[in-house]
Amino acid sequence: MIRLENMLPKAFLMGIMEMVDRFGPEETFNWLVDIGIKLAEIEGPGFEGARENNVNYLPVCPFGSDLVEFVEMYGGEQPSQFLELIEHVKNKKEASEDGWNYPALSGVLGILHYSYSKKRAELAGAELLSLGAKSPLTNDLEYNYKAIERAGMTKEEVDDYLKKSYCVFKIDYHDKE
């Protein structure tokens, strides 16, 4: 159900579809990354969510309800533009030498989430690695194996966190080592 007062999340998700149609997945990816960075600069340094040592995770998916509601409007299937964008980012991650620098992506909003969180970590003097994510739509798990390796962790360790969360990050303070 759309009401004017709760229209914005749906309008934003519709906007992502429009961006993919008009400008393609690469421009849409860059657009979402830029939004995340700009919001992070307003909010300042920090790490949102639960933390165990230097592992940061979110027990609740921050965009889950909005995404599920939006996808339900499309009969429960993700719009093709979302799938195209997710595939595009996965390909970039695989092809890139610094593939650890991309999100483990279970949904399009993970791009925004990661760029925002990564920039806030950077402002705090840390590198944030996106290790794994769980889709709020299907509970399917996604990993960034290059990031897991760089974090010095194992997939099994990431899985343990994904049992109680929707996304797992490693906070690396290189200058403190």
Added chain:
Amino acid sequence: MNHKKAYELYENSVKILMENQHENGGFYASPPGTRYPFIYPRDHSMAIIGSVDAGLMDQAKKGLDFVLSSQKPLGEFSQRYDVDGNDASYKDLQIDGNGLVLYALGKYFEGSGGSFFEAMADKEFVLKHWEAIEKAVGFILMNKNEEVDLIHTVNSIHEYPAYEHGFEIYANSACCAGIFAAVKMGKALGKDVSQWEEEANKIRNSIMAKLYSARRRSFIKCIRVKDRTSNPIGYDAFASSVIDVDAVEYAPAFFGLVDDTDIKVRSTVKRIHENLWDKEIGGLNRYPEMWDRNNGGYGPWPHFTCELAHHYIRVDNQDMADLYLEWVVDMAHKNQLPEHISTIERFEMWVEDYTSAKILRDSKLKMIENTRNHPKWQDGLAYVTIPLIWPHAEFISVYRSYMEKYG
């Protein structure tokens, strides 16, 4: 009151404050390795005030340096920080933190001057952080609703939006007192703070008029409003009032916005005592049991008990001050104070409620284990999260006030 035991608790409270300040300046809410090993501006501010009252001015200054340097770009102080001063929040806005940091800074400023305020007050320190003070006040005023002249928040002292989302009394009192503290510091530095003073007076007047129920003869907890910019608020989706008794309805007097002898305060405290003094184990509960958000079982909180004790000292009711402080002293375990105390029956009732509802999470499972393993369990009491730093800071302040008056 058992003065020997009270003094031992005071001495240990000072020690606990000192031991739980990280070298970067942040006061842990509870010691590393326990439930709250982060720096929460609310708890941290009370620890700073406790430090000032204990004469630990260097520790207070270091704590203020930490939190003022950790301010977010828009002027907000977060729900919590890590020891490096990075935002580590997991909850939405709790604007009382802004008021409390300013209020604690004001207490430090006053304390640094003492009897020779003009000559001795630490103006240099306040000047160093003046930009942060301006931004902190600005952030509070950014969240003021122009229709009712009250500050909007999502969470307040109980971190419970269901009853605190809107114009909540603790958040408004803390923020109003924080702006008044900033006004006082600004005047001492020769700044033009007339606009802030005008705004603070508007907020105080609104607290007295809109957050007080004449028929109930009590301050009320909250005017629920979803959006801070709602105007008219009568059309807001949440528009309603929370009129349940809450220990923090004492906040206007606690923060010095109204005298404790005022009839509004006296009748509010009477309602609080009649409804929240625990009939079974003594001490002051924070809100009614039927809210059923009783993590660790319903029961009294030492730091709210200490806060109300201030009232009885200020109105010179020593019998009641003794009742409140004796309870705190009696309940201390090895001179340590917990977050709150419950009975085994209520604790297990809470475990059952939350288990059935499937709302127990990892941190609570750990808390359950620790509570059941605490030695006081054998006495039939559930000591939840011990030590918590906040009640020790509160005890320091109220003990000093008590001894100044009756010692």
